[in-house]
Structures are given as structure tokens and as C-alpha cells.
Amino acid sequence: ADYIVGLTGGIGSGKTTVANLFARLGITLVDADIISRDVVAKGSTGLSEIVKHFGNTVLLSDGNLNRSMLREKIFEEDSERVWLNNLLHPMIRETMLQQCKQAQSSYVIMIVPLLFENGLDSLVDRTLLVDISPDLQQQRTISRDTVSAQQVKNIIGSQASRAEKLSKADDVIDNQGEISALKCKVEALHNFYLKLSSNS
Ligand code: ATP
Structure with a gap:
């Protein structure tokens, strides 16, 4: 569409x-909340960039993102919040637009x-x-x-x-x-x- x-x-x-x-x-629905989760899912580029930047402490033992740990890290440090937003916002935007384009409705x-x-x-x-x-x-x-x-x-x-x-x-x-x-x-x-x- x-x-x-x-x-x-x-x-x-x-x-x-x-x-x-x-x-x-x-x-067709395109859901920003679902996409925001997908871009940091296990195996995603988003998650591997986050681990590269913050280290393994932002991972749970099952390999998923430890959201509360990440929240703490960006809460303490404005520059970290900016870094994370600069990483994720373009990925989220792009995925949203891609899903809209692909929609048949x-x-x-x-x-x-x-x-x-x-x-x-x-x-x-x-x-x-x-x-x-x-x-x-x-x-x-x-x-x-x-x-x-x-x-x-x-x-x-x-x-x-x-x-x-x-x-x-x-x-x-x-x-x-x-x-x-x-x-x-x-x-x-x-x-x-x-x-x-x-x-x-
Ligand atoms: P969020 O952003 O917080 O996830 P939302 O905007 O998606 O919320 P919904 O989950 O659709 O909102 O609705 C919130 C709650 O209110 C749900 O439990 C839903 O069933 C109920 N609800 C929605 N519309 C009405 C209505 N007109 N009357 C009564 N309950 C409603």
C-alpha cells in the first residue's frame, strides 16, 4: 500500500x-510496538550492536535482551540513551515503511x-x-x-x-x-x- x-x-x-x-x-496493520521488539529480538542486528556497545550484561541467560538492565543503563546516562535511539529509531522506521509497502490492502x-x-x-x-x-x-x-x-x-x-x-x-x-x-x-x-x- x-x-x-x-x-x-x-x-x-x-x-x-x-x-x-x-x-x-x-x-493490514503495522504495529510499531511489535517492530520495536523485533529489531532487538534474539539473533537481530539490533541486539548484536547493543551487546557490542554495552557488553554481555545486557543479555539474559537465554540470550534475550535484558530490558530492565538496558533501561537502567540509559537511565543513568543521557548519551547512552541518545546512542540507543540513534541505533534503533532508523531501524524501526525503515521496517515500518517496508511493511507498509508490502501490504496488499x-x-x-x-x-x-x-x-x-x-x-x-x-x-x-x-x-x-x-x-x-x-x-x-x-x-x-x-x-x-x-x-x-x-x-x-x-x-x-x-x-x-x-x-x-x-x-x-x-x-x-x-x-x-x-x-x-x-x-x-x-x-x-x-x-x-x-x-x-x-x-x-
Ligand atoms: P495501550 O496503548 O495501553 O496498549 P490501547 O490504546 O491499545 O492501549 P486497548 O488495549 O484497545 O487500548 O484498550 C484498553 C482497554 O480498554 C482494553 O481492556 C479494552 O478491552 C478496553 N476498552 C477499549 N475500548 C473500550 C470501550 N469503548 N469501553 C470499555 N472498554 C474498552
Whole structure:
């Protein structure tokens, strides 16, 4: 596909739920979270570069990346964080674009939680925000994961504000209602994206 819709939204907003409805309509999904894990999977170039730089201490005994150890290393040292981002961000970008190109659907949905925060909106043709209030974000995340209200608050605080995302997004899907209300909204957007992609 040559037409990319970037799907974003804060923690617990409903990105996965919305994306799965597009998938049911035959649209290929490209998931930034999955790709970020793949580029440092066992046997990847990414992982071997990380080991070359930080040493074997960032490996678990099974050969997988020790994420908490790596997090500690970049937490202590800004230059290390920059080094890691310079290694991984281009790999992630390239893989995302490659997967979009290979997709057979009329357009693709690229799921990127930090689309605006990381400036990845420049890679896509259109941006779609899943919008809910911070209170609902907290409520839904807590009932899904084993996290405290404070932890969710901190994560929400580290992401772009609701207002900022609303002002940047081309399209917004309100997910404050029932899940059952989403299907109709997704279908309407799907028809719109089919038109946009056929004109591009
Ligand atoms: P994250 O970025 O944190 O992984 P996400 O944006 O992908 O989250 P989902 O996992 O789709 O969000 O949704 C968060 C939780 O809220 C899930 O448990 C989901 O089933 C639930 N949920 C999604 N939409 C609704 C809704 N409209 N009403 C009630 N619960 C919902």
C-alpha cells in the first residue's frame, strides 16, 4: 500500500480495539510496538550492536535482551540513551515503511502510540486519534493491567496532552462510549480512507 494512516492515542485509549476492527475489514496493520521488539529480538542486528556497545550484561541467560538492565543503563546516562535511539529509531522506521509497502490492502493502519511525541506523523499520509478522557484512560488501564492509579497517571503525564493530540490529529474517533459503538465509526472512516487512498 502507498497510503498510510497513523493510528495513535494515549495509554488505554483503545488503539488495539480500533485497529482490530480495521483488520476485520481487510486492512493490514503495522504495529510499531511489535517492530520495536523485533529489531532487538534474539539473533537481530539490533541486539548484536547493543551487546557490542554495552557488553554481555545486557543479555539474559537465554540470550534475550535484558530490558530492565538496558533501561537502567540509559537511565543513568543521557548519551547512552541518545546512542540507543540513534541505533534503533532508523531501524524501526525503515521496517515500518517496508511493511507498509508490502501490504496488499488499499491502505494500511500503522499503530504508533507515540506518533506525535516522536514526530512519526511526518511518515504517514493521515493521522487518526483514538480519544478518551484521562479518567477513562486510568479506569480502563487499571482494569486491564496490574498497575496502580499513580503509575498510569505518570504515564499519561509523560505523553502528549489530550488537547495537543486533538489539535494535531486529522481524524478523531471518540471511544468514550460502548465498544459496540466503534464498529460503525470505523466503517465510516474505512470508506473515507478508501476514497482518499484511491485519489492519492
Ligand atoms: P495501550 O496503548 O495501553 O496498549 P490501547 O490504546 O491499545 O492501549 P486497548 O488495549 O484497545 O487500548 O484498550 C484498553 C482497554 O480498554 C482494553 O481492556 C479494552 O478491552 C478496553 N476498552 C477499549 N475500548 C473500550 C470501550 N469503548 N469501553 C470499555 N472498554 C474498552
